[in-house]
Every structure is written in C-alpha cells, then in structure tokens.
Amino acid sequence: MNAPHSPALADDPDQPRPQSLSDLFFSFTWLALQGFGGVLAVIQREMVERKRWLTQEQFLEDWAVAQIMPGPNVVNLSLMVGGRYFGLPGALSAMAGMLAVPLLIVLLLGVLYTRFGTDPQLAGALRGMAAVSAGMIAATGIKLAAALARHPLPLWLGLSLVALGVLAVAVLRLPLVYVLLVLGGLGCTLTYRKLSP
Amino acid sequence: MSPPLQLVLSTSDWLSLFGHYLMLSLMSVGGAISTTAEMHRFLVEQHGWLTQAQFNESIAIAQAAPGPNVLFVALMGWNVGMNAGSTAAACLGVLVTMLGIMLPSTTLTYMAASWGHRNRHLRGVRAFKQGMAPIVVALLISTGLILGGANHNLATDWPIWSLSVAAGLIIWRTKIHLLWLLAAGAVLGWFQLI
Numbered sequence: 001m002n003a004p005h006s007p008a009l010a011d012d013p014d015q016p017r018p019q020s021l022s023d024l025f026f027s028f029t030w031l032a033l034q035g036f037g038g039v040l041a042v043i044q045r046e047m048v049e050r051k052r053w054l055t056q057e058q059f060l061e062d063w064a065v066a067q068i069m070p071g072p073n074v075v076n077l078s079l080m081v082g083g084r085y086f087g088l089p090g091a092l093s094a095m096a097g098m099l100a101v102p103l104l105i106v107l108l109l110g111v112l113y114t115r116f117g118t119d120p121q122l123a124g125a126l127r128g129m130a131a132v133s134a135g136m137i138a139a140t141g142i143k144l145a146a147a148l149a150r151h152p153l154p155l156w157l158g159l160s161l162v163a164l165g166v167l168a169v170a171v172l173r174l175p176l177v178y179v180l181l182v183l184g185g186l187g188c189t190l191t192y193r194k195l196s197p
Numbered sequence: 198m199s200p201p202l203q204l205v206l207s208t209s210d211w212l213s214l215f216g217h218y219l220m221l222s223l224m225s226v227g228g229a230i231s232t233t234a235e236m237h238r239f240l241v242e243q244h245g246w247l248t249q250a251q252f253n254e255s256i257a258i259a260q261a262a263p264g265p266n267v268l269f270v271a272l273m274g275w276n277v278g279m280n281a282g283s284t285a286a287a288c289l290g291v292l293v294t295m296l297g298i299m300l301p302s303t304t305l306t307y308m309a310a311s312w313g314h315r316n317r318h319l320r321g322v323r324a325f326k327q328g329m330a331p332i333v334v335a336l337l338i339s340t341g342l343i344l345g346g347a348n349h350n351l352a353t354d355w356p357i358w359s360l361s362v363a364a365g366l367i368i369w370r371t372k373i374h375l376l377w378l379l380a381a382g383a384v385l386g387w388f389q390l391i
Contacts, residue, residue: 032264036379039265040340041368045375057330064329065310067336070225071302072267079303080310091307099295102264103271107291109262110272113254121387126261128386131345131357132378135364138341142369145334151327158331165335170342177226180332188328195320195327 021093028097039074041136056147152194202280218297356391
C-alpha cells in the first residue's frame with residue numbers, strides 16, 4: 001500500500017510522470033514561485049501543458065476534489081498529484097515544495113514591507129501583476145472548457161452549466177456552498193445518468 | 198521594527214491559537230481565505246493579538262508574494278509572535294498557525310483522494326468527478342472576473358481592465374511563459390501606466 005495510487009498510470013503508460021520525490025519537491029517549488037497573486041493559473045499551465053503529468057480531463061477531475069475538500073485548493077491538488085505517484089511520501093514532498101520556499105519569501109517580504117510598503121512604484125507593480133494574474137485565471141478556465149467537448153454530457157449542456165455557474169458566482173455573488181450543492185449536484189446527477197453502470 | 202502591541206502569551210494562549218486554526222482548517226472549503234472573517238473576529242476583536250493594520254497587511258503581502266495565498270496565515274502567526282516580543286515567538290507563531298490550518302484539511306483531502314482513486318471505477322465516483330467539471334470551469338472564470346473587477350470605475354480603471362483582458366487572451370492563444378506576462382504587468386504598474 002505504499003503507493004495506493006499507482007494503478008492510475010495504467011491509463012496511459014506514455015504519460016510523463018514525476019521521476020522522484022525531489023523531482024516533485026522542486027517542480028512544485030518552481031511552480032509556486034511563479035504564482036504571484038495565487039498559484040491557480042500556473043498550476044494548470046505547468047501540470048497539463050508543460051510537464052503533462054495530468055491531462056485536461058484529469059486536471060478537471062482532480063481540481064473538483066481539491067475544490068470540494070477544505071484547505072487551499074492548490075495545496076490539495078499538489079497533495080493529490082504527489083500521492084498518486086509516490087503515496088504519502090509523494091504527497092508530503094509535493095506539499096512541502098509548494099509551501100517551504102514561498103513561506104520564507106513571504107516572511108522576508110513581511111519584514112521588508114514596513115520599510116518599502118508605501119512606495120507608489122512598488123504598489124503600482126503589484127497592481128499590474130495582480131491584473132495580469134486575474135486575466136491568467138480566467139483564461140485557464142476558458143482553456144479547460146475545451147475538455148467539455150469530450151465530456152459525457154452534450155457540449156451545449158456543459159456550457160450552459162458553466163454560464164449558470166459564472167452568473168451565480170461572479171455576477172450574483174451567491175455563497176459558494178449553494179452553488180456547489182445545486183449546480184454541482186445537477187452536473188453530477190445528469191452525468192450519472194449518462195454513464196454506463 | 199518595534200511591534201505596535203506588547204503581548205504576554207501563555208502556553209494556554211498558544212494552545213488556544215493552535216486549536217482555533219485546527220477548527221478553521223475544517224471550515225476552509227474554497228481555501229483559507231474564506232475563513233478570514235472568523236480569523237479577524239478571533240485575532241483582532243476577541244483577543245487583540247493583532248492590530249487591524251497588521252491583519253490587512255498580512256493578507257495583502259501574501260496576495261502579492263509568489264506562492265499559495267494560504268501563506269497569509271503564516272504572516273499572521275509571525276506578527277502575533279512579534280507582538281509577543283521576540284523572533285523566536287514569531288517562529289513559534291508561524292509553526293502553530295500553519296500546522297493548525299494545514300493539518301486537518303490535508304489529512305482529510307489525502308484520505309478522500311485515496312479513497313476516490315481506489316474506487317475510481319465506481320459509477321458514483323466517476324459521475325462526481327466528471328459531473329463537477331462544468332462547475333470547476335465556471336469557478337475559474339468567475340475567480341478571474343472577480344479579481345479583475347476589483348477596480349470598479351470604468352472611466353479611470355479601463356487601462357488595468359485592458360491589461361487583464363490582454364493577458365487572458367495571450368495565455369489562451371499562445372504558449373508564452375507566464376513570468377514574461379507578470380513582468381510586463383509589473384513594469385507597466387511601476388511606471389504608473391495602468
């Protein structure tokens with residue numbers, strides 16, 4: 001049971017995978033260090049497009065679990081990716097990679113902030129990076145929507161659920177828990193009926 | 198810097214801080230940031246372990262820094278420790294708050310993910326994971342819209358909106374490295390062009 005997840009690899013033996021625990025640690029460290037204003041946009045780019053440890057579909061499935069469980073989504077996802085290949089040691093390596101170096105940087109910035117925090121140029125630079133990262137996150141969602149074409153549900157139905165979700169969360173600002181229960185429940189029920197037993 | 202508060206924290210205070218973050222961890226569906234209101238009530242209002250300014254700065258710095266946003270929790274722990282008078286206490290604060298916020302949620306997620314993976318051929322498990330896909334896409338797009346729409350005034354904020362939209366289009370259509378776009382955003386902001 002030291003690698004309870006390894007059968008996943010049987011799905012596609014050609015899919016790239018992390019080589020070792022230190023590969024996991026450093027991959028997630030590098031990934032986290034690119035994540036200004038959050039790691040969300042970076043994690044899809046690195047996991048799916050660059051390293052190809054996950055397909056679009058696997059990413060969406062894992063992200064659903066990472067999102068539903070308590071805790072930071074990106075840390076949950078790193079835990080799941082590490083655990084899938086190397087069991088508990090893999091999960092811990094990936095999580096440590098995600099947190100250790102960024103933690104030191106954040107503390108250093110916290111100490112420096114009292115000296116330089118009011119500098120308007122620095123504030124401007126942070127504002128610019130935040131704007132780019134907002135665009136990056138939305139683009140990540142749009143890119144992943146392409147995976148809905150290969151979804152058990154018809155494309156029009158999947159895209160309608162996406163539109164309803166955006167309306168509920170971004171426009172009406174409904175609490176996340178209701179959106180997950182109602183729209184998520186609807187998506188799961190409809191998918192359940194489409195899947196062969 | 199000299200701390201704005203001078204605290205004396207007993208062992209039971211540290212345990213209470215730890216216990217509170219353990220509890221917050223279990224409630225942090227959608228990320229630790231969704232429990233900030235409760236952290237504020239506990240740290241600033243109830244105990245007075247952090248000032249309002251320290252609380253806000255902890256969140257702002259972690260948002261701007263590379264890495265997961267959950268690290269704002271570490272900064273709060275650090276500041277509580279600094280208020281208690283020493284760097285050693287600050288390190289203890291980081292340890293207590295980060296262990297507290299991570300331990301329960303990661304244990305649960307690991308167990309749930311392992312279970313789901315072992316049973317991934319069950320119809321119910323497949324239906325859950327695939328059925329959530331449209332909602333996951335919707336949440337990502339919404340997060341981008343909410344973050345990008347934080348600046349409300351169309352007349353004055355159109356340059357920053359344009360930057361977000363341009364960044365989104367470039368990411369969508371090209372394979373350019375994300376760091377180049379972040380650097381471009383930083384340069385534009387540094388020279389006050391947005």
